[in-house]
Structures are given as C-alpha cells and as structure tokens.
Amino acid sequence: MDRERGNRGPWLLDGLVALALLVIGLAGTAPAGLNQGVGTGRATYPLVVVAAVAVAVRRRWPLPTLGVVTAASTAYLVLGYPYGPILLSFFVAVYTVAAYRPVRPAAGAAGVALLVLLTHVFVGAHPPGLVGLMPAAAWVVVPFAVGVTVRLGRENAARNRTDEARRLADAERLRVAREVHDVVGHGLAAIHLQAEVALHLLARKPEQAEAALTAISRTSKEALDELRVTLTVVRRDEAVDERTPAPGLAQLPQLRERLAGAGLPVTVEVDGPPRPLPVAVDLAAYRVVQEALTNVLRHAGPATATVRIRYTPTEVAVEVTDTGRGAVAAADRPGYGLAGMRERVTALGGSFAAGPASTGGFRVSATLPVEEVA
Numbered sequence: 001m002d003r004e005r006g007n008r009g010p011w012l013l014d015g016l017v018a019l020a021l022l023v024i025g026l027a028g029t030a031p032a033g034l035n036q037g038v039g040t041g042r043a044t045y046p047l048v049v050v051a052a053v054a055v056a057v058r059r060r061w062p063l064p065t066l067g068v069v070t071a072a073s074t075a076y077l078v079l080g081y082p083y084g085p086i087l088l089s090f091f092v093a094v095y096t097v098a099a100y101r102p103v104r105p106a107a108g109a110a111g112v113a114l115l116v117l118l119t120h121v122f123v124g125a126h127p128p129g130l131v132g133l134m135p136a137a138a139w140v141v142v143p144f145a146v147g148v149t150v151r152l153g154r155e156n157a158a159r160n161r162t163d164e165a166r167r168l169a170d171a172e173r174l175r176v177a178r179e180v181h182d183v184v185g186h187g188l189a190a191i192h193l194q195a196e197v198a199l200h201l202l203a204r205k206p207e208q209a210e211a212a213l214t215a216i217s218r219t220s221k222e223a224l225d226e227l228r229v230t231l232t233v234v235r236r237d238e239a240v241d242e243r244t245p246a247p248g249l250a251q252l253p254q255l256r257e258r259l260a261g262a263g264l265p266v267t268v269e270v271d272g273p274p275r276p277l278p279v280a281v282d283l284a285a286y287r288v289v290q291e292a293l294t295n296v297l298r299h300a301g302p303a304t305a306t307v308r309i310r311y312t313p314t315e316v317a318v319e320v321t322d323t324g325r326g327a328v329a330a331a332d333r334p335g336y337g338l339a340g341m342r343e344r345v346t347a348l349g350g351s352f353a354a355g356p357a358s359t360g361g362f363r364v365s366a367t368l369p370v371e372e373v374a
Contacts, residue, residue, distance in 0.1 A: 018056035025085040032084035051089035069093040077120035098147025248282035272311035292320035292364040300324020
C-alpha cells in the first residue's frame with residue numbers, strides 16, 4: 001500500500017503541474033497578446049493545451065515530453081502568436097530532461113530543442129530576426145542549468161546517504177565484533193583455566209575435578225546467554241530474551257563469581273552511591289572491567305585483582321588492578337582487547353589508560369562522562 005502510494009505521488013504532482021500550466025495558458029495567452037499587440041488564432045489554444053498536457057508525463061517520458069512541447073511551442077511561435085505562457089511548459093520540459101537524464105543525452109536533446117525553437121526567429125508570420133536569438137536561447141539555457149544543478153545536488157545527497165549508511169553499518173559491525181570479542185574471549189579464558197584444573201585433578205581428586213567441570217558448564221551457559229543478548233542487534237526480527245539482563249555494572253557480582261571459580265580472586269570496591277547509568281555508559285564500563293579481568297586471567301599468572309568503581313554526579317570511573325606479573329606481562333597485552341576498551345571509552349567522550357601499576361601488577365582505568373541528573 002505504501003509503495004503504491006509512493007508510486008502515485010510523482011504522477012499526481014506532475015498532473016497538478018500540468019493542470020496549473022493549462023490554467024495559466026488558457027487564462028494568460030490572450031492578455032499576453034494584448035500587451036504585445038499580437039492577436040491569437042484558431043490554433044492558439046489547442047497548441048497551448050497540447051504543450052501543457054504533455055507535461056503530465058514529464059518524469060516518466062522526459063525526452064518524448066520535450067519533443068511534443070518543443071513541436072507545439074515552435075508551431076505556436078511560427079504562426080505568429082504572442083510570447084506567452086506556453087513557454088512555461090517548454091521551460092518545465094527542458095528542466096525535466098536536465099534533471100532526470102544524464103548530462104550528455106540531456107544536452108543533446110536540449111540543443112535540438114533550441115535549434116527547433118529558433119526556427120521562428122527567421123521564419124513565420126512575425127519573425128523577430130536576430131534580436132530574438134537571446135530570448136529564445138534563454139528559454140533553453142536557464143532551465144537546463146537549473147535542472148543539471150538539481151540533478152547533481154540530488155545525486156550528491158544520494159551518495160552522502162549511501163556513505164552514511166555504509167559508515168553506520170561499519171560502525172555497527174565493529175560494535176558487534178567488539179561485543180562478541182569481549183563475551184567470547186572472557187568466557188573461553190575462564191573455561192580454558194577451569195579445564196586445565198579439571199585435567200590436572202581428574203586422576204587424583206575426581207571430586208574437585210567435578211567441581212571444575214561444573215564451573216565450566218555454568219560459565220559456558222552464562223557466556224552463551226550473554227552472547228545471545230549481544231547478537232539480537234544483528235537479528236532484529238527476534239525478540240530479546242528479557243530473562244537475561246543487559247550487561248552492566250549490576251552484573252559484576254556474577255562476573256566475580258565466575259572468575260573466582262576460574263582461580264582469580266576479585267575484590268570489588270565502590271566509592272559513592274551507585275546510580276542508574278545510560279545504557280551505553282553502563283555497558284562500556286562493564287566491558288572494560290570484564291576485558292581487564294580477562295587479561296589478568298590470561299596474562300598475569302597467579303594473582304588477585306581489585307575492581308574500583310567511583311560514582312560522581314557527572315562521571316563514572318572504573319579501575320582494575322592486579323598483583324600479577326605487571327610490566328613483564330604488559331608486552332603481551334597490547335592486542336585487540338586494550339584497543340577495544342580504548343575505542344569504547346573514547347567513543348563516549350571518556351578517557352582511558354592502561355599500563356604497569358606503580359605498586360606492581362597492571363592497571364586499567366577508564367572515566368566515562370554521565371549527564372548530571374537534576
């Protein structure tokens with residue numbers, strides 16, 4: 001229904017333009033003749049009607065429309081009728097060809113139309129002679145220039161829309177890739193360490209190996225649930241599972257439990273009263289903490305980690321420090337994880353820093369601006 005309405009729109013507009021030209025032509029031709037001291041004849045109004053009605057199909061058949069209007073206008077002028085509203089139909093026909101056809105065929109058609117129209121300058125009932133060249137040429141050059149300008153502007157706008165759509169699509173793919181990296185990377189790192197523990201204990205202490213396998217099962221399920229929530233941005237036709245909360249700082253307790261099961265004790269310290277955050281800020285802060293702790297799990301060796309969250313009226317700051325290998329492991333860390341964290345934070349206007357901590361270990365910190373709530 002909407003497509004049919006959209007297809008009828010140009011037809012309706014062109015019909016209204018043709019009707020307006022018809023009314024102006026019928027009402028204005030006689031007064032134009034009186035002003036110029038030129039009379040009208042039996043063919044005057046039929047030619048005016050033909051030129052105006054042809055405009056109704058101007059966008060569907062621009063070149064045939066220009067041909068019909070040019071023939072009618074030239075016959076009108078050769079018969080010695082007054083310069084009048086019929087030339088408005090000619091103006092619209094030339095404009096349409098320039099606006100809706102490529103430059104070369106449009107220029108060729110406009111040139112032929114000009115040559116045909118100039119016939120009345122030298123032959124006919126009242127030829128104006130050379131003084132009529134400039135006015136006649138203006139009725140082609142001006143609408144042609146306007147039409148080309150409009151067409152170029154329309155094409156430029158279309159290119160800009162395409163470029164913007166491509167840019168947004170690339171940004172969306174990058175965001176989804178970053179989300180998948182964070183979710184899968186964290187989950188696999190935890191599962192890998194738990195599997196190593198299970199293999200080590202399987203023969204000697206099967207009951208502890210069973211606990212590690214249980215942790216693997218729980219971690220993999222949580223990672224899959226979070227991944228499913230993340231990928232709903234790609235599959236918009238499916239409803240989001242509302243039972244799985246969107247990742248945010250509120251999920252830090254679950255994250256801490258998973259990492260404790262993987263052998264990384266994590267302490268969480270909160271400075272200031274927690275408050276609701278914008279979704280993008282909440283997600284970015286959580287991902288920074290998650291990725292930083294995943295790096296600790298991968299690179300720091302036997303270590304503990306501390307997460308500090310600081311809330312202020314205008315920002316939220318997160319800091320993750322560990323007691324691991326610090327500067328030794330830093331050379332292993334400048335991969336996609338740190339780059340992804342930096343991109344997340346800077347995209348929201350925040351600041352990000354990562355490097356060996358002064359007290360040993362490694363430190364990741366991010367500050368994200370938050371609009372103050374009145």
